[in-house]
Each structure stands twice: as structure tokens, then as C-alpha cells.
Amino acid sequence: MDTMALMMTLKDYIRDFEDSQRAFAARLDVTPLTVNRWCAGKRQPRPEMALKIVEATGGRVSLESLYV
Template structure:
């Protein structure tokens, strides 16, 4: 599940989720829009905060078949 989908499904603001994982609302916005890629440590924090609903594989899009 993508981070933005998780946050919306919980009716949570980016600011509230950012407080849970220790970053600003602006950082969460950038993660959701794909403008910034979280560090491995942050991916683990997000995975823990979402009880595994958002995991490392969700940050990578599958390659298009040729």
C-alpha cells in the first residue's frame, strides 16, 4: 500500500503521521508525491507505524515490461 493511501484510509493528516515517525508535514508531503525518497531507517519507521501496511516494496514501482 502506498503511504498516501494509508494516510487517507486512516483519515489522518500528513502532519499527524509525520509526528508519529518524527518528520515534518512537508517531508510526508514529499514522500507521498514522490519528490523525496525516505532513508532505509525512515522506511522502517513508516513500516512500524503502519503495522506493515506500507513496506519497503511499496516504495518501488515495478519495471514496465518491454
């Protein structure tokens, strides 16, 4: 089975499960601009934040999908 096909991006997760990037940012205690940069691929979260993202999304967003 192709694991890449099973990965959900952070952008897709926010679109499907959150009200907004701002709401997700508040859950992680980061700025909306930070979340926007992650979603746009302009920045990658630091490893400790990446783990928080995986936890906050219930594993729907994997570590691998954050660093593709």
C-alpha cells in the same frame, strides 16, 4: 498472486488510516513537508526511516512500495 496489487502506498495509508499528513509526520518526528514529499514521490525516505514507516503502519505500507 500479484504482490504489487497488495501493496498500499503511503499516500493511501494516510488517506485511509490517519487524520492527516501532519499527524503521521508527528508520529515519526519528521516535518509535514517531508511526508508530503514522500507521498508525492518527490523524495524517498532513507532506509532507517522506511523501516519506521513500515512499523508505524503495521506493515500495511511495505518497503517495496516506498521505493517503487
